[in-house]
C-alpha cells in the first residue's frame with residue numbers, strides 16, 4: 529500500500545502546500561469539513577497532446593495525486609493484488625484487460641485518503657459506460673453527486689501528426705527526441721551517448737493516423753456525454769505550454785467553483 533501511495537502520490541508530495549490559487553470559503557466539503565479546492569478531474573486528450581505531462585503539472589500545482597491507468601495497472605500487478613493477478617493472467621494471454629478490472633483498480637485507488645481533496649485521472653474513463661460508472665462511484669464515495677471537471681486539451685490534427693511522426697528514440701538509454709520540436713544536437717544521433725536514433729514502427733504516419741482516428745471514434749461519445757451536462761471544458765493545446773497550463777488551471781478552478789456552488 530505504501531508503495532502505491534508513494535508512486536502515485538509522488539507529485540502530490542512535491543506539490544503539497546503549493547495550492548496558490550485556493551480561495552478560503554470556496555469548495556468547502558460540507559460532509560467532512562475538509563477543503564476541496566479542485567475535486568476529481570478527468571483529463572482528455574489525443575495521443576501526442578501531452579496529456580501525461582499536463583496531468584503531472586496539474587497534480588503538482590494543486591498537490592493532488594496523478595492517477596494514470598497504466599501506472600495503477602502495473603502497480604496492482606507488482607503488488608500481486610487480486611485484481612493485479614487477474615489482470616496479469618489476461619495480459620499473458622495477450623488479451624485486453626476488461627473494463628471491470630480497470631474500474632476495480634480505479635475504485636481502490638480513489639478511496640485512498642490522498643484523493644480526498646481531488647485527483648487527476650489520466651487515461652480514464654475511455655468509454656461512456658466507464659464515465660457513468662465513475663459518476664456512480666464518486667456519488668457513493670462523497671454521499672452526493674459531485675460533478676467531475678473534465679478538461680479536453682485540443683490539438684490540431686497536423687500538429688499531433690508532427691509531434692508523433694517526429695519522435696526518435698535512443699535504443700540505449702531510451703531518451704526521446706523530436707526532429708521538429710526537440711531535435712538532437714547532431715542530426716540522428718543521441719546527445720547523451722552518441723548512438724544512432726531510431727523511429728519506432730508505430731510512430732510512422734499510417735499507424736499514427738489510424739491511432740488518431742480510432743481515438744476520435746472512441747472519444748467523441750465521451751466528449752458528448754460530458755458536453756451535454758456542461759461538464760466539458762476545452763483548452764486550446766496549440767499554444768505555448770505556459771499558456772496551455774494557465775488556461776487549464778482557469779478551466780479547473782471555474783469548474784470546481786461551479787461544482788461547489790450546486
Ligand SMILES: [Zn+2]
Nearest residue numbers: 698701718721
Ligand atoms: Zn542515448
